[in-house]
Amino acid sequence: MNHRLLIALPLAAVLSLPVVAQTTSSNQPAATSTDNATGKAPLAPPSREGFWGRINPFARKNYVKRQTEPIRDRVNELDELTSANTKSIKDTDDRAQAGIKLASDKASEADQHAIDAGNKATAAQQSAQQVTSRVQTVETVVSNIDQYKASNQTEIRFRPGQTALSKNAKDAIDQMATAVKGQRGYIFEVQGFSSGKGQAAIASSQKMAESVVRYLVLTHEIPVYRIYLVGMGNAPTPTDDTTKTKHVSGGRVQISLLKNDLEQLASTSTGDQAQQPK
Numbered sequence: 462m463n464h465r466l467l468i469a470l471p472l473a474a475v476l477s478l479p480v481v482a483q484t485t486s487s488n489q490p491a492a493t494s495t496d497n498a499t500g501k502a503p504l505a506p507p508s509r510e511g512f513w514g515r516i517n518p519f520a521r522k523n524y525v526k527r528q529t530e531p532i533r534d535r536v537n538e539l540d541e542l543t544s545a546n547t548k549s550i551k552d553t554d555d556r557a558q559a560g561i562k563l564a565s566d567k568a569s570e571a572d573q574h575a576i577d578a579g580n581k582a583t584a585a586q587q588s589a590q591q592v593t594s595r596v597q598t599v600e601t602v603v604s605n606i607d608q609y610k611a612s613n614q615t616e617i618r619f620r621p622g623q624t625a626l627s628k629n630a631k632d633a634i635d636q637m638a639t640a641v642k643g644q645r646g647y648i649f650e651v652q653g654f655s656s657g658k659g660q661a662a663i664a665s666s667q668k669m670a671e672s673v674v675r676y677l678v679l680t681h682e683i684p685v686y687r688i689y690l691v692g693m694g695n696a697p698t699p700t701d702d703t704t705k706t707k708h709v710s711g712g713r714v715q716i717s718l719l720k721n722d723l724e725q726l727a728s729t730s731t732g733d734q735a736q737q738p739k
Contacts, residue, residue, distance in 0.1 A: 609648060609719035613637055617673065619712035621656070624668045626676055634673065637718055638681035649677060649688045650717040657695055667692030669714050 615637060617630040626634070641647050653670030655662045670690050677683040 609721050611717055612647070612720045613640065613718040615716050617669075617714045617716065619669050619714070621711050622665075623712065624665075624672050626672055630673075631676065634676055634716065635681070637716060638677055638683060641683075641718065642681075646721045647687065648719050649683065650719055651688060651690045652715045652717075653690075653692045653712070654696065654715070655692075655694060655712045659694075663692050663694035665712060666694050666714075669712050673714050673716060 615633045617626070617633060637649075651670045651673050653666030653668075653673075655665035655669065657665060667690075670692055674685075674688050674690050677688060678685055
């Protein structure tokens, strides 16, 4: 009897060790921190069951399932959290790329507006320069509008007592009249000179000058207001030597073409209109 008691006491002590260890483990406070990715408390270490504790070679399928289910759930939660984070990062990146593209488009549009504004400013400056140049030209023309300058001159000879125009005289008049066709700002000065004395010379010179004027008006349609006729009679004619004069022998008509700057103004206006952008 005493022999059995001595064997049973050590055996009871060995069997009670797992129970004491499990009780001590269960009494330890569980971690409650939620400072992790899932926002849940960490998994608690598995509790000891039975005599074998964690290492139980005879553990059943349900026991293994109970031990692995929390781990599987946490893994699934981590997968879902990772997928949500990936989607959020992608959405953020898409919004950032859209914002960058929008800013780039706005910058390109602003650059284009700046280029257009620069081109308009350049065109305005060129227009202002053209206006200034034209105003200066107009001022010059207006100041010289009544100042006619000799452009061409010819002389027609008549035989004594003759007032009709010869073929050579008509050719000379044709050449002068054709040059001013369609132009403005010109006048013809027709001066008749005749030999003789007094009123007879003046009348003769007047008739010769009138024949020239008649030809200009009827043949070349030169307006009468552009022709100034003067019968000079036997007035002396200036020579190359300004200190000397000479009297004409026979009859002659001196035709002078005089121009002012009005034609120049018309040419400038036409050129400016051609240069303006359409």
